[in-house]
Amino acid sequence: MDSAMELQPAIGSADSAGALRPLRHLVRAVWLQALRRNEIWVVGILLGLYVLGALVLRIVGIESAQTARFVTGLGLQLGSTLTALLVIVMGARQVPDEIEQRTIYPVLAKPVSRGQVLLGKGLPTWLAGVAAMLLFTGTTLAIAPRLPYQTPGPLAQALLIKAASLAMLTGLVIWLSLWMPKAVSLVLCCALYFFGTTSVNLIINATGHANVVQYLSRLVPDFSLMDHFQRYVDGGGLLSAGQAAGLMVYGVAWTVVFGALAAARFRRQPI
Amino acid sequence: MRGKRSTSQAQRRGHAVFTGLCLLAGLAVAGALKPGLTKAKPYTPAFALNDQTRRAANSNAFAVVMGEVRATMADLIWVKTERYLHRGVAYGSHVNYEAMARKGEVQTNAPHADSTHQDHVGPPHEEPRGHEDHDHAEHAHDDDEQTHDEPDQHPERHVHDEHCNHGAYEAQDGHDPGACNHDHSVQAPDGDQEEGMSTVIPEAREDYRGFVGALHRAVQPWQDRDAPHEHTSGEQLLPWYRMLTYSNPSHVRGYMTGAWWLMKGAKNQEGLLDEAEAFIKEGIENNAESFVLQLMHGRVLIQREAWDEAIAACERAVELALRVRPQNPSPDSELWSESDEEDFRSALRYVPLIQWRKLADHDSARRNVRRVLTHAPNDLPLLQMLELIDQE
Numbered sequence: 001m002d003s004a005m006e007l008q009p010a011i012g013s014a015d016s017a018g019a020l021r022p023l024r025h026l027v028r029a030v031w032l033q034a035l036r037r038n039e040i041w042v043v044g045i046l047l048g049l050y051v052l053g054a055l056v057l058r059i060v061g062i063e064s065a066q067t068a069r070f071v072t073g074l075g076l077q078l079g080s081t082l083t084a085l086l087v088i089v090m091g092a093r094q095v096p097d098e099i100e101q102r103t104i105y106p107v108l109a110k111p112v113s114r115g116q117v118l119l120g121k122g123l124p125t126w127l128a129g130v131a132a133m134l135l136f137t138g139t140t141l142a143i144a145p146r147l148p149y150q151t152p153g154p155l156a157q158a159l160l161i162k163a164a165s166l167a168m169l170t171g172l173v174i175w176l177s178l179w180m181p182k183a184v185s186l187v188l189c190c191a192l193y194f195f196g197t198t199s200v201n202l203i204i205n206a207t208g209h210a211n212v213v214q215y216l217s218r219l220v221p222d223f224s225l226m227d228h229f230q231r232y233v234d235g236g237g238l239l240s241a242g243q244a245a246g247l248m249v250y251g252v253a254w255t256v257v258f259g260a261l262a263a264a265r266f267r268r269q270p271i
Numbered sequence: 272m273r274g275k276r277s278t279s280q281a282q283r284r285g286h287a288v289f290t291g292l293c294l295l296a297g298l299a300v301a302g303a304l305k306p307g308l309t310k311a312k313p314y315t316p317a318f319a320l321n322d323q324t325r326r327a328a329n330s331n332a333f334a335v336v337m338g339e340v341r342a343t344m345a346d347l348i349w350v351k352t353e354r355y356l357h358r359g360v361a362y363g364s365h366v367n368y369e370a371m372a373r374k375g376e377v378q379t380n381a382p383h384a385d386s387t388h389q390d391h392v393g394p395p396h397e398e399p400r401g402h403e404d405h406d407h408a409e410h411a412h413d414d415d416e417q418t419h420d421e422p423d424q425h426p427e428r429h430v431h432d433e434h435c436n437h438g439a440y441e442a443q444d445g446h447d448p449g450a451c452n453h454d455h456s457v458q459a460p461d462g463d464q465e466e467g468m469s470t471v472i473p474e475a476r477e478d479y480r481g482f483v484g485a486l487h488r489a490v491q492p493w494q495d496r497d498a499p500h501e502h503t504s505g506e507q508l509l510p511w512y513r514m515l516t517y518s519n520p521s522h523v524r525g526y527m528t529g530a531w532w533l534m535k536g537a538k539n540q541e542g543l544l545d546e547a548e549a550f551i552k553e554g555i556e557n558n559a560e561s562f563v564l565q566l567m568h569g570r571v572l573i574q575r576e577a578w579d580e581a582i583a584a585c586e587r588a589v590e591l592a593l594r595v596r597p598q599n600p601s602p603d604s605e606l607w608s609e610s611d612e613e614d615f616r617s618a619l620r621y622v623p624l625i626q627w628r629k630l631a632d633h634d635s636a637r638r639n640v641r642r643v644l645t646h647a648p649n650d651l652p653l654l655q656m657l658e659l660i661d662q663e
Contacts, residue, residue, distance in 0.1 A: 149317035198518045205517040218302035225308050235317025243311040250304045257297035264290040 026112070026120025027127075030094065034128050039089050043082050043132050047139060050078055054143040065147055069233055072144040076229035079136025080162060084193055084223075087129035087166050091173035092186040094121040095266070104271055114266050122170050122259070129166040133159070149235025157244050158228040164251025165226030169193060171258025172221065178265045197224040221254045313521060313560070315595060317606070470496060508532060516554065523561050526554030530567050534574055547571050562591035563611075566618045573621070578629050581621065588618040593646070619643040620652055627660055636660055 034040050054071055062068050095118070098104040107117060137159065169189065176185035191199075200217045207213045226247060228239065239247070472493050478484035487493075512529030516522055533547035551568045558564055565588035572581035592615045600607045623643065627636035640657045647653065 201520060202514075202517045205520070215302075218305045219298060221301070222305060222309075225305070225312060231314050234314070236314030237317075239311055243308065246304050246308050247311065250301055250308055253297040253300040253304070256293050257301065260290045260293035260297065264286070267286060 026107075026117065027124040030090075030121055030124035031128065034090055034124070039086055040128070040132075043086050046078070046082055047136060050075055050136075051139055051143060054140075058143060058145075062145055068145045068147055072140060072146075072150070073230060073233040075140030075144060076137060076158075076233065079133055079140065080227055080229055083129045083133040083136065083162075083166065084169060085190070086132050087125055087169050088173050088186060088189045088193065090128060091122070091125045091170050092177045092182050092189065094125060094174060094177065096177050096182045099271055108271070115263050118174065118259075118262055118266050122174050122262075125174070126163075126167050126170040129170070130163050133162060133166070147235065150232060151235075153238045154228065154232040154236065157239055158232050161226050161228055161244070161247045161251065164248050164255070165223055168221055168226070168251050168254040168258065169223070171255045171262060175258045175262035175265065178262055178269060192221065193223050196220060197222055226251060313558075470494070509536075516550075516557075520553075520557035523554065523558050523564060526551060526558070526564060527567050530554070530571060534571055537574065544571065544575060548575070560591060560594075562588045562595070562618070563614050565591055566614055566621075569618065569621055573625070576629075578625050582625055585618045585621040585625075589615070589622075589643070589646075592618060616647055616650060619647055619650070620656070623653075623656060623660075627656065633660055633663060 054075065057067070057071060062071065095104070098107065104117075108114070112120075137155070172192070173185060173189045176188055179185070180188070200220055200222070204210075204213055204217055231237070231239075238244075470493060472478075472487050472491055473484065474496060475484065475488070478488075480487070509529060509532055512525050512532070515525040516529065519525070530547045530551040533543050533550060537544035537547060548568070548571050551564060551571055554564045555561070555568060565584050569581045569584035569588060572578075572584055575581075592611070595607070596611070596615060597607050600612055620643075623636040623639040626632045626639060637657065637660050640653055640660065644650065644653055644657070
């Protein structure tokens, strides 16, 4: 379907505020797609399993600070990982599916630019990820006992930085999905997200910290920099304002890079 | 028509320029920020991550259910090193990694084993660990000395480790003043202290799988829990520590344990001490705030007999430790473990000890003992050292 039909009312009543209207409808279409497909429910089921386990543990009794810390850490890390997977799976199929099912034609026949189409795909993908992350975080905080050194400041920082990381990831997966088959882009994104830092470390060390390799490694997005939930769990204290701002800028910079690459590719892509 | 085409071309050019600018700016910003942001990753937790903490976290139901899903690559390699250490047999977690990383001791947390054993020593140990009255710093002795007899004046025996430098603390009569009295003559073969430790693959009488279980035991490295528990030579683990620290340069324990095995191997193989020093230096480069790595560096330098450099490394260790050590550390402190305190005291003692015994600089040694006593006023070995220096 889907975007084309969802766009119908917007196009019918095109007016001066039209620039944002198609975008709104594209976002709504993607959101509906996400709900109709399975990913959101898979995340929901996993969240449910975590809740069940944590509740059982809560009833049995969490006797030590270590266990409390572990339950909180697990919930937040699970949330962080699953939301990343959700974004990857959702993002990887946004444009390829539209092209495959040929529903991209009616979309592009409407007065929307290709850039708007991409933004309309990326924005809800990112929002779905952020929403899932907030849901996981809220649930974890509601279930796990809070320790005195687990303060809201680092958690807020972790959430903001993670949101920036999800934006990076959305940009990356959409860009890759325009270049390669859906499954390949999905696997590549997962590899980069989960093993990117380790692989880069291995390469840097194995090449004896060669300068060229070190410089090149900076051109690989480092998602591990953007995960600070454990800092909150362990009472690691606030990141300095400079560090937090730097991380946000890092996330935005990579999002801009991937967005620009995706837009450039999509603009020239024969459909 | 021509006008439209040129507008479209101009638009395309504009898009291309805009995209190029976005790319360049984004990559420049991200590339420039990355090295600085890497420093934002490490943090000091509000508790000490010691073995007790780890055990508590790993023994709850959640941890058991999640199993190795929680593990990172470095952790998996760490587990791998334990399998190697036990000749491939997968035992339940029982090794005291805190001690292994800090001293190279292979201590066990096994219920039936009250031992602390290295691959060269395995006498039963009557006190578990953290015997503060013993000084680990001042009675390091070489492995080749390990068979000499010493009177066992105390029931406690301590397991000498790599920083057990009796040579450095021996009084002129050849006796170790103030040192612990452990029986170096007792040499037990490796491993018979950990009998009764359960294996990951269960024994036949506890295995409900029948034929499948028998097959599992046959095709995987396995041995009966009552069979002598053996440890392989740690040198085989070195490639794994290399991979471990490559994949996670913040794995301080990996650097410490790897450096320890290299130091130990250096007694039999030339060049390994250089490698140990290079390895520990790399660890320090990647974990500049870790005082235990500085201390380990000091130990490597002591083995090298590079006394001035060793003093500098130990002083740096003390300086770093003082940044994180609570004002009044207690054994129950969540911030500062018993092992941290033990290592801190080792670092405190090394400096005057080297000045006294190796450089024969009694004045500096005396001055330094007095200075470091402000950080550990009741430290018995330091007080004894002061007394002996004054006597001389």
